[in-house]
Amino acid sequence: MSIAQPQTQLLISDLLKTVERLGVIELNQFVSQVIELQINKMPASEPNDEVIESAMNGTLELLNINKNNNLFNLYPVIGCQKVICDFPTTLLQKAITAMGHYVNVVGQYKYKPGHPYPYYVNVAEIEIYPDENELPCLFDLQGIAPNASNGLSSEDFVREIRDEW
Numbered sequence: 001m002s003i004a005q006p007q008t009q010l011l012i013s014d015l016l017k018t019v020e021r022l023g024v025i026e027l028n029q030f031v032s033q034v035i036e037l038q039i040n041k042m043p044a045s046e047p048n049d050e051v052i053e054s055a056m057n058g059t060l061e062l063l064n065i066n067k068n069n070n071l072f073n074l075y076p077v078i079g080c081q082k083v084i085c086d087f088p089t090t091l092l093q094k095a096i097t098a099m100g101h102y103v104n105v106v107g108q109y110k111y112k113p114g115h116p117y118p119y120y121v122n123v124a125e126i127e128i129y130p131d132e133n134e135l136p137c138l139f140d141l142q143g144i145a146p147n148a149s150n151g152l153s154s155e156d157f158v159r160e161i162r163d164e165w
Helices: 012-021 024-041 089-098 154-162
Strands: 050-065 070-076 083-086 102-111 120-128
Touching: 050 083, 050 089, 070 089, 083 102, 089 120
Parallel strands: 083 120
Antiparallel strands: 050 070, 050 102, 070 083, 102 120
């Protein structure tokens, strides 16, 4: 005879069933509460934190806008896993436009003592980089400066630049 043990782990299928039952408004409120809970768990700024005016590139995701906070997460290509970014209301439209894009975030970065990567930034500026498919490729440079060699052939032009070495 086996004794039934209560399940201690929530199955993904159970979670999906619960989410299906929730309306859009309840789901948004639930997500907001989870985000606020995460923010409240964020370590408080301490007087010995180092503050540096800097910039960092990464992907802008998880936008959280409410009456008390305007936050998003910056996911850098290298370094830390994420940086929590606090931005002013004046940058709200730019932050919305930047969602899911590669950006450069300028501001005051906070570092914990002994840690090489920032954990928080007061954002001063957001620069949105164009998507990769919008950038020019090497073949787009062909013919961009037709008189760059002043009428010399490519070989003669390079020989002249190299000073005979």
